[in-house]
Amino acid sequence: AQSVSQHNHHVILSEAASLELGCNYSYGGTVNLFWYVQYPGQHLQLLLKYFSGDPLVKGIKGFEAEFIKSKFSFNLRKPSVQWSDTAEYFCAVNARNYGQNFVFGPGTRLSVLP
Amino acid sequence: DSGVTQTPKHLITATGQRVTLRCSPRSGDLSVYWYQQSLDQGLQFLIQYYNGEERAKGNILERFSAQQFPDLHSELNLSSLELGDSALYFCASSVGTSGTQETQYFGPGTRLLVL
Numbered sequence: 001a002q003s004v005s006q007h008n009h010h011v012i013l014s015e016a017a018s019l020e021l022g023c024n025y026s027y028g029g030t031v032n033l034f035w036y037v038q039y040p041g042q043h044l045q046l047l048l049k050y051f052s053g054d055p056l057v058k059g060i061k062g063f064e065a066e067f068i069k070s071k072f073s074f075n076l077r078k079p080s081v082q083w084s085d086t087a088e089y090f091c092a093v094n095a096r097n098y099g100q101n102f103v104f105g106p107g108t109r110l111s112v113l114p
Numbered sequence: 115d116s117g118v119t120q121t122p123k124h125l126i127t128a129t130g131q132r133v134t135l136r137c138s139p140r141s142g143d144l145s146v147y148w149y150q151q152s153l154d155q156g157l158q159f160l161i162q163y164y165n166g167e168e169r170a171k172g173n174i175l176e177r178f179s180a181q182q183f184p185d186l187h188s189e190l191n192l193s194s195l196e197l198g199d200s201a202l203y204f205c206a207s208s209v210g211t212s213g214t215q216e217t218q219y220f221g222p223g224t225r226l227l228v229l
Contacts, residue, residue: 032216043116043204044157044220090157094216102147102218104157 002027004093004105012111013081021076021108023091033074034092034102035065044090050074061085083114117141118207118221126227132193135224139186139207145169146188147208147218148180152201163188164210195228202226 007022025031035047048059055067065076074091091105117140127133139146148160150173159172163182174180177195182188192199202225206218 034217036220043222044206045116046217046219049217092218102159104159106156 002093002095002103004091004103006089006091006105006108008108009106010109010111012113014113015083016080017112019076019078019081019085019110021089021091021110023074023076023105024072025074025091025093025103026072027093027095029095032094033065033067034094035059035063035074035076036090036092036104038088038090038107040087047076047089081110081112083112086110086112116219116221118205118219120203120205120221120224122224123222124225124227126229127195128229129195129197131195131228132191133195133226135190135192135203135205135226137188137190137205137207137221139188139205140219143207143209143219144186145208145210145216146182146186147206148174148188148190149204149206150201151204151223155201157204160190192226197228200226200228 004025033050036044037047038044048057050057050067058064063078067074088107088109090107092102094102119138121136144165147162150158160174161180162170166182177193180190202223204223205221208216208218
């Protein structure tokens with residue numbers, strides 16, 4: 001079965017610091033990859049997604065993620081975080097041709113200090 | 115706004131009771147997914163419907179059931195409620211079934227509190 005791990009449970013950064021959140025998945029086949037963000041008290045919103053092509057994907061709000069197939073990773077990055085980026089970030093994987101649904105990682109809580 | 119709507123936003127009930135949560139998918143989406151989000155369990159996939167038929171089951175208890183109606187809205191029924199069922203229940207929708215280039219869009223959730 002697929003599984004998704006996220007390296008950090010809670011990350012605390014100061015404004016303008018660079019961010020990298022790790023995501024690894026376990027599935028040997030072709031996958032679709034996603035990052036969702038959940039702001040306090042709100043629902044999950046799609047940040048970015050990778051289906052195929054350029055492994056460096058750009059999303060909303062200055063976020064990007066890089067798919068490294070050999071490492072089964074899909075890390076999320078942002079060069080300079082803002083206080084408004086404080087939220088919980090979820091990595092999700094959907095295996096193509098597997099008939100299984102999205103598997104979400106446990107989430108990483110990001111706190112950005114002003 | 116994702117286009118997925120859920121009602122009610124909040125629900126407070128007592129142990130042993132039964133509640134129904136409702137979800138309307140985005141226009142054109144045929145798949146509906148239900149998730150439970152709690153502090154200790156994280157985001158757990160419960161069940162998926164595609165065009166009225168159950169397509170996949172996750173960690174859904176036997177006390178819970180769901181259905182998708184001809185107009186594609188879905189209801190999640192939770193019965194014999196226990197304190198531990200208190201959680202945020204999200205609905206998501208997508209165009210078709212997983213395994214293709216699908217993206218799920220989430221609704222605002224229903225916060226259930228069982229007292």
